[in-house]
Amino acid sequence: xxSTVSTATDVDCSGRRVSFADQCQPNNVPLLLQPSYAxxxxxxxxxxxxxxxxxxxxxxxxxxxxGKIISYVLFVLLAIVxxxxxxxxxxxxxxxxxxxxxxxxxxxxLPESCLAIMSFFTLSRFFHRYGLxxxxxxxxxxxxxxxxxRGYTRELEKxxxxxxxxxxxxxxxxxAHKIIFFSTVKVxxxxxxxxxxxxxxxxxxxLVSWVYRTGVFLLVxxxxxxxxxxxILRFEGVHKLFEGCGSDAxxxxxxxxxxxxxxxxxxxxxRFFIIVCLVTxxxxxxxxxxxxxxxxxxxxxxxxxxxxxxxxxxxxxxxLCLLGAARITHRAQGIVAxxxxxxxxxxxxxxxxxxxxxxxxxxxxxxxNESDSDSSDIYISVTAQQPSSAFQTRQALVSYLxxxxxxxxxxxFALDRGLLHTLFAFEFSLVLWILSKVVVL
Numbered sequence: 001x002x003s004t005v006s007t008a009t010d011v012d013c014s015g016r017r018v019s020f021a022d023q024c025q026p027n028n029v030p031l032l033l034q035p036s037y038a039x040x041x042x043x044x045x046x047x048x049x050x051x052x053x054x055x056x057x058x059x060x061x062x063x064x065x066x067g068k069i070i071s072y073v074l075f076v077l078l079a080i081v082x083x084x085x086x087x088x089x090x091x092x093x094x095x096x097x098x099x100x101x102x103x104x105x106x107x108x109x110l111p112e113s114c115l116a117i118m119s120f121f122t123l124s125r126f127f128h129r130y131g132l133x134x135x136x137x138x139x140x141x142x143x144x145x146x147x148x149x150r151g152y153t154r155e156l157e158k159x160x161x162x163x164x165x166x167x168x169x170x171x172x173x174x175x176a177h178k179i180i181f182f183s184t185v186k187v188x189x190x191x192x193x194x195x196x197x198x199x200x201x202x203x204x205x206x207l208v209s210w211v212y213r214t215g216v217f218l219l220v221x222x223x224x225x226x227x228x229x230x231x232i233l234r235f236e237g238v239h240k241l242f243e244g245c246g247s248d249a250x251x252x253x254x255x256x257x258x259x260x261x262x263x264x265x266x267x268x269x270x271r272f273f274i275i276v277c278l279v280t281x282x283x284x285x286x287x288x289x290x291x292x293x294x295x296x297x298x299x300x301x302x303x304x305x306x307x308x309x310x311x312x313x314x315x316x317x318x319x320l321c322l323l324g325a326a327r328i329t330h331r332a333q334g335i336v337a338x339x340x341x342x343x344x345x346x347x348x349x350x351x352x353x354x355x356x357x358x359x360x361x362x363x364x365x366x367x368x369n370e371s372d373s374d375s376s377d378i379y380i381s382v383t384a385q386q387p388s389s390a391f392q393t394r395q396a397l398v399s400y401l402x403x404x405x406x407x408x409x410x411x412x413f414a415l416d417r418g419l420l421h422t423l424f425a426f427e428f429s430l431v432l433w434i435l436s437k438v439v440v441l
Contacts, residue, residue, distance in 0.1 A: 003390070010216075015416075017327070028217075028288045035113040037417060039103075045213060048132060048133070048136075048138075048156070049245075050156075050160055051132060052132070053214075054160070054163075055132075055217065056339055057092040058212065058215050058216060058219065059071045059074040059075070059212075060120075060123055060124075060127075060216070060219075062124060062127045062128065066118070070349075071124075071370075072284075074212070075116075075120050078205075078212040079113050079116045079117060079120065079209070079210060079212065079213055079215065079216075080113060080117075082205050082208075082209040083112070083113050083209060083315060084200065084245060085106070086109070086205075086206055088110055089108050089187055089188055089189050090105075090185050090186075090187055090188075090202070091186050091187075091188050092184075092185055092281060093184070093186060102305045103303075104303055104304050105181075105306050107284075107287065107288060107291065107307065107311035108284075108288075108306045108307055108309075110284075111281070111283070111284035111310065111314065112210070112213050112214075112217075112278050112310055113213065114276075114280050115213070115217045115280055115314070115317075116212070116213035116216050116217055117215045117296060118273060118276050118277070118280075119217045119219070119220045119273070120216055120218055122270075122272075123216070123219070123220060126269070131213075133202060135223065135227075135386050136223070136226060136230070137227065137230055137262060141230075144234065144237070145237050145242070147233070147236075147237060148230075148233045148234055148236075148237050149227070150256070151233040151236075152229070152230050152233055152251070155229045155230070156226070159222050159225070159226050160222075162222060162225070162320065163215075163218055163219070163222050166218055166313065166316045166317075167211075167214060167215065167218065170214065170309055170312060171211065173211055173305070173308075173309055174207070174305075174306075174309050174419050175197075175207065175300065177302075177305035177306065177309065178203060178206060178207055179299070180201075180302055180305075181302065181305075181306075182199050182200075182203040182206075182304070185197050185199075187197075187202045189360070199207040215311055216317070217313070217317055218313070218320075220273060221272045221317040221318075221320040221321050221328060222320065222389025223272075224266075224270050224273075224320070224321050224324060224325075225304050225321065225323075227266050227270075228266070228324035228325060228327065228408070229324070230327050230409075231259055231262060231263055232327060232331055233257065233327055234255070234258075234259050234262075235328075235331040235332065235335065236254070236331075238255055238256060238259070238335065238338075239335075240339055241255065241339050242339065242342040244248075247291055249390075249393045249396075249397045250393070251341075251346060252397060253397055253400065256335070256400075257400065259332075260404055263332065263406075263407055264329070264409075266408065267408050267409045267410070270321075270408075271410050274321055274325070274410060274415075275410060277317070277318060277321065278318070278423075279432035281314045281315070281318050282427065282430075284310070284311075284314060285315075286309060286430055288307055288311065288433060289431065289434055290434050290437070290438065291306070292307075293434070293438040294437070294438055309420070313346075322415070322420060325363070325408035325415040326406065326415060326416060326417060326420055328407045328408055329408050329414055329415055329416040330416060330417065331407070332405055332406060332407035333364075333405045333407065333414075333416065335401055335405060336398070336401045336402050336405050339398050339401050340398055342394075343395065343398050346390075346394060347391060347394070350390070350391070358402070403413075
């Protein structure tokens with residue numbers, strides 16, 4: 001029996017031939033690059049394996065009814081019940097009342113829980129309607145170039161580095177603060193005797209609650225940034241198309257229409273989350289600033305450590321979203337300059353080639369024969385129509401890009417550098433207003 005492997009081929013929906021031998025050897029190619037990868041699989045070669053493990057550890061696995069019930073129960077317990085019970089039953093001894101750590105501790109509970117609630121329901125809606133692969137546009141990644149697919153694989157690996165770079169340092173600072181905090185305060189729960197076991201249990205619950213709320217919030221921010229990075233890679237692919245002077249305008253147009261549609265979908269999915277985060281973080285930061293400046297007590301790590309950690313996490317998540325959106329919007333708006341330069345270079349090249357052709361057609365050899373001159377006139381008229389048609393196509397492409405150069409939008413407002421400057425001016429004016437109020441008081 002012959003041991004050679006059959007190389008029977010088949011044709012997929014895009015007209016591309018797929019080898020049967022390639023289908024039988026999936027381990028040689030990463031699954032993210034394989035069109036046949038199923039969304040429900042989670043094996044060692046799955047590039048989304050880290051995301052699925054994180055979702056399970058954060059109790060966000062909604063793939064089954066049992067997992068959904070566990071997710072909602074833990075969400076209510078860690079994001080709502082534990083912060084409320086901590087605010088009610090934790091008391092400060094009389095010897096430590098001058099530091100007053102509870103006022104700042106209660107201040108950070110509300111914005112942390114609000115961001116966690118918003119993030120949880122955002123993820124629940126995403127997983128119910130789209131799924132993880134469709135949310136990250138992995139289901140249509142097979143139609144992109146190899147450059148985009150490999151770049152997106154690298155961005156998937158880098159996504160958890162950003163998440164770990166924010167959570168791990170914050171966790172160690174939070175752990176040190178909570179050790180000092182619960183070694184000083186007293187937990188008083190009705191019908192339960194206070195002491196070391198109760199403080200230890202509440203300490204663990206508070207620490208787990210902080211990790212849960214912080215992780216859920218930052219996970220949505222990382223998902224949004226990862227989606228923006230994919231579109232940046234696609235814009236870089238379009239830039240590579242513009243590098244060739246003979247690039248087809250129709251191909252560039254189709255590619256930009258696809259990117260434009262995905263940016264619109266991304267804006268529609270995350271716009272409410274971004275607006276709620278901006279409002280919550282603004283109110284939290286300005287309220288904290290007002291209370292700190294108006295407080296008469298000395299700020300120490302014991303009484304204001306929670307506030308520092310909460311502010312740092314909130315700003316990191318906000319910057320992840322705003323910088324990711326601003327980068328992709330800047331790339332979308334910069335495509336017009338690239339297209340204009342490409343149009344000019346192609347037009348110049350066509351004009352030079354047409355001039356050379358007309359110079360060669362006016363030779364004495366071409367003027368001697370009447371029939372030859374007639375045929376040359378016909379050839380010149382045909383070749384003159386072709387550059388004119390191509391010029392109009394390129395001009396139409398440039399006009400289209402000038403009127404469709406938006407990136408991430410919030411209800412029609414492009415989240416670009418101009419909007420960031422406006423937000424900075426608004427926040428700075430609020431800070432000055434708070435300072436004026438505190439100075440007057």
